[in-house]
Amino acid sequence: MSQVSRVLVAGAGIGGLCAALALAKQGMKAVVLEQAEQLGEVGAGLQISPNAFKVLRQLGLESELTPFAFVPQQAVIRDYKTGEYYFRSALGSAAEARYGAPYWHLHRADLHQVLVNACVRCGVELMLNAEVSSYEENVLLNQVAVLLKDGREFVADVLVGADGLHSKVREQMLGKERPTFMGQVAWRGVIPVNDLKVNIKPDACVWAGPGRHFVSYFLRGGHYVNFVAVEERSDWQSESWREEGDVEELKRAFTGWHPEVSDLLTSATSTFLWALNGRDELPTWHKGRVVLLGDACHPMLPFMAQGAAMAIEDAYVLARCLCAYSLTDAFMHYEQVRKPRATKVQKMSKTNAGLYHMHGGLLGKMKLKALQAAGRFAPDVIQSKLDGVYGYSVLHNR
Numbered sequence: 001m002s003q004v005s006r007v008l009v010a011g012a013g014i015g016g017l018c019a020a021l022a023l024a025k026q027g028m029k030a031v032v033l034e035q036a037e038q039l040g041e042v043g044a045g046l047q048i049s050p051n052a053f054k055v056l057r058q059l060g061l062e063s064e065l066t067p068f069a070f071v072p073q074q075a076v077i078r079d080y081k082t083g084e085y086y087f088r089s090a091l092g093s094a095a096e097a098r099y100g101a102p103y104w105h106l107h108r109a110d111l112h113q114v115l116v117n118a119c120v121r122c123g124v125e126l127m128l129n130a131e132v133s134s135y136e137e138n139v140l141l142n143q144v145a146v147l148l149k150d151g152r153e154f155v156a157d158v159l160v161g162a163d164g165l166h167s168k169v170r171e172q173m174l175g176k177e178r179p180t181f182m183g184q185v186a187w188r189g190v191i192p193v194n195d196l197k198v199n200i201k202p203d204a205c206v207w208a209g210p211g212r213h214f215v216s217y218f219l220r221g222g223h224y225v226n227f228v229a230v231e232e233r234s235d236w237q238s239e240s241w242r243e244e245g246d247v248e249e250l251k252r253a254f255t256g257w258h259p260e261v262s263d264l265l266t267s268a269t270s271t272f273l274w275a276l277n278g279r280d281e282l283p284t285w286h287k288g289r290v291v292l293l294g295d296a297c298h299p300m301l302p303f304m305a306q307g308a309a310m311a312i313e314d315a316y317v318l319a320r321c322l323c324a325y326s327l328t329d330a331f332m333h334y335e336q337v338r339k340p341r342a343t344k345v346q347k348m349s350k351t352n353a354g355l356y357h358m359h360g361g362l363l364g365k366m367k368l369k370a371l372q373a374a375g376r377f378a379p380d381v382i383q384s385k386l387d388g389v390y391g392y393s394v395l396h397n398r
């Protein structure tokens with residue numbers, strides 16, 4: 001039986017907003033504390049796979065999101081130079097039939113705005129300029145007090161740390177430890193289709209090459225193309241983990257690539273550069289009245305396009321557990337369901353780095369050729385790996 005009526009959520013990212021919405025829909029009061037002065041998301045795309053989509057649908061967001069979606073027809077891996085296909089997997093109506101939910105591309109800003117609107121409608125309180133600096137549990141009162149940087153204090157039954165990669169909540173719970181730079185940087189950008197000098201196929205496309213890869217896909221009904229260009233680097237000098245990128249440097253990094261990549265990049269006028277960071281599996285995701293979700297506890301390389309999807313799944317399971325069980329049992333069940341799942345997807349994402357970047361030279365190319373052969377002769381084996389990720393449903397996992 002639930003002992004929780006008021007929850008503080010640190011962070012109004014996709015994970016924090018989903019958690020607040022799911023909690024509000026279970027009848028709990030959710031207050032979101034966000035450090036930013038304004039709500040909003042940087043211009044970039046997100047692939048929303050069926051496993052995450054099922055949660056968004058359950059939260060009642062499908063019809064509001066539909067006008068912003070693009071439905072890719074297949075997921076492909078192609079050679080950076082020749083364009084040869086190493087892998088193809090049908091998406092579109094095939095994904096919907098197989099998984100009971102579609103595979104979509106969304107602009108982060110659109111998903112974020114729809115979540116904000118839904119939260120407001122459900123009575124979630126969104127506080128801006130609210131940077132969480134620490135928390136303190138009061139065992140006698142069965143409460144947790146959250147202290148903001150500006151001195152304000154908020155009290156609730158539970159604190160959810162959905163404050164991303166550099167989570168202050170995680171730091172206090174488990175100690176100060178910087179995330180690990182994963183030896184990769186990513187440029188991201190969005191280009192209006194009218195500006196393109198090349199025809200792009202309606203696929204979620206990964207271009208694999210030595211030490212780098214390039215991802216492109218459509219957004220917003222096909223009016224924009226999103227790109228993510230990843231390059232291996234030995235270090236990251238900047239203090240910030242995201243900064244404005246140099247478009248010319250990006251174009252130079254992909255010179256000599258297939259014309260669908262190099263011609264697409266000629267139309268790019270601005271980009272942001274991300275350092276890709278990770279963390280080893282945490283010993284625990286909860287302590288006392290405090291619990292973590294999303295990038296705060298399992299940041300991952302974006303090479304399965306599952307970071308936000310995992311945060312969305314976490315949010316739903318956490319809200320359901322808080323509603324169904326006592327606090328101790330709720331956190332225990334939440335971690336039992338979510339930790340193995342997120343850790344598995346984290347590992348799969350890391351493995352893809354080697355494949356997409358042709359690690360091992362000729363051996364790397366042979367692995368892609370082996371994937372191509374498996375797609376022809378044993379497609380079920382490949383499909384079953386994807387099924388484990390996309391076919392999973394937190395709605396049925398208790």
Ligand SMILES: Cc1cc2nc3c(=O)[nH]c(=O)nc-3n(C[C@H](O)[C@H](O)[C@H](O)COP(=O)(O)OP(=O)(O)OC[C@H]3O[C@@H](n4cnc5c(N)ncnc54)[C@H](O)[C@@H]3O)c2cc1C
Pocket residue numbers: 010011012013014015016033034035036045046047048130131132133162163164165166167168186188228274293294295296300302305306307308309310311
């Ligand atoms: C290049 C790239 C491509 C990606 N592509 C995909 C994809 O296609 N599909 C997918 O599912 N995932 C993708 N991801 C991963 C995804 O973006 C993240 O996993 C996801 O956004 C994590 O959400 P979150 O809510 O946990 O954290 P965040 O989005 O980081 O949100 C954290 C929030 O907390 C706030 N905050 C931080 N500290 C404090 C504080 N002390 N007090 C108050 N507020 C605070 C922040 O301002 C922010 O609003 C990609 C990531 C990258 C880098």
